[in-house]
Amino acid sequence: MSADTILRTDGLTCDFGALRAVNHVSLDVKGGTLHSVIGPNGSGKTTLFNLICGEVRPSAGRVYFEGREVTGRAPHDLPHLGLARCFQRTNVFPKLSVYENVWAAVFARRTPGVLGCVRRAGEFSDVDADARRVLADVGLAARSEARAETLSHGQQRALEVAVALASSPRLLLLDEPTQGLAPEATVQMTKLVQSLVGRYTILLIEHKMRIVMSISDRISVMAFGEVIAEGTPDEVRDNRDVQRAYLGARR
Numbered sequence: 001m002s003a004d005t006i007l008r009t010d011g012l013t014c015d016f017g018a019l020r021a022v023n024h025v026s027l028d029v030k031g032g033t034l035h036s037v038i039g040p041n042g043s044g045k046t047t048l049f050n051l052i053c054g055e056v057r058p059s060a061g062r063v064y065f066e067g068r069e070v071t072g073r074a075p076h077d078l079p080h081l082g083l084a085r086c087f088q089r090t091n092v093f094p095k096l097s098v099y100e101n102v103w104a105a106v107f108a109r110r111t112p113g114v115l116g117c118v119r120r121a122g123e124f125s126d127v128d129a130d131a132r133r134v135l136a137d138v139g140l141a142a143r144s145e146a147r148a149e150t151l152s153h154g155q156q157r158a159l160e161v162a163v164a165l166a167s168s169p170r171l172l173l174l175d176e177p178t179q180g181l182a183p184e185a186t187v188q189m190t191k192l193v194q195s196l197v198g199r200y201t202i203l204l205i206e207h208k209m210r211i212v213m214s215i216s217d218r219i220s221v222m223a224f225g226e227v228i229a230e231g232t233p234d235e236v237r238d239n240r241d242v243q244r245a246y247l248g249a250r251r
């Protein structure tokens with residue numbers, strides 16, 4: 001593993017009964033990069049994220065984050081380790097305001113467990129400052145006081161990214177953040193992801209080829225649970241196995 005690797009998976013494998021959803025996947029994600037995972041529906045991308053995040057136990061293989069093995073760690077440990085994930089579905093508290101959603105996430109990150117009870121009031125000002133900074137980062141500062149349920153679909157996605165950023169992650173996992181969004185909201189979300197590049201290391205699952213090609217540093221292509229190609233956008237675009245997987249010739 002080279003020094004600038006932040007996440008590494010080694011032979012990660014996941015069987016669901018007779019179905020091998022993820023087959024011997026070894027990824028090497030470099031710090032500061034946007035690394036995308038693409039592949040046809042059902043190729044194992046979300047399961048790969050579930051394995052990395054401890055939602056699903058691998059049948060074989062290991063996960064290393066910042067050089068430390070984290071295989072099988074409980075999902076709720078991840079923010080404290082420096083890893084945050086956005087789910088494919090929207091996942092915010094609808095009745096709370098935009099600000100409260102992010103404030104709660106910042107607070108939870110900084111104050112694990114019962115220690116929260118003994119904080120002094122003055123310390124809350126840092127939580128407030130962090131929450132406002134994150135809201136500005138995702139372009140929601142003007143909607144801070146709105147109830148989350150009143151946001152548009154695209155803004156709710158942005159809020160979910162804000163909740164993930166609230167834990168100051170050193171690695172952010174995004175699973176199809178543009179899925180189901182209208183064209184205009186897709187453009188907004190793509191810009192948001194692009195604006196985070198450099199400040200955060202991002203592992204992105206994205207189905208839309210055009211987006212992936214324009215924003216990624218590296219791309220891993222999955223088909224039938226395996227990584228069939230990996231490289232820069234240009235390398236991947238020219239790869240015949242990738243073209244075949246996308247044209248459906250292997251199905």
Ligand SMILES: Nc1ncnc2c1ncn2[C@@H]1O[C@H](COP(=O)(O)OP(=O)(O)O)[C@@H](O)[C@H]1O
Binds near residue numbers: 040041042043047048
């Ligand atoms: N919890 C599960 N139990 C059984 N099969 C699953 C489960 N999760 C995913 N699968 C199967 O694993 C394969 C990969 O799914 P998934 O990782 O969701 O693919 P992708 O995200 O690339 O569309 C699919 O065939 C899917 O039906």
Ligand SMILES: [Mg+2]
Binds near residue numbers: 045046047088
């Ligand atoms: Mg998926």
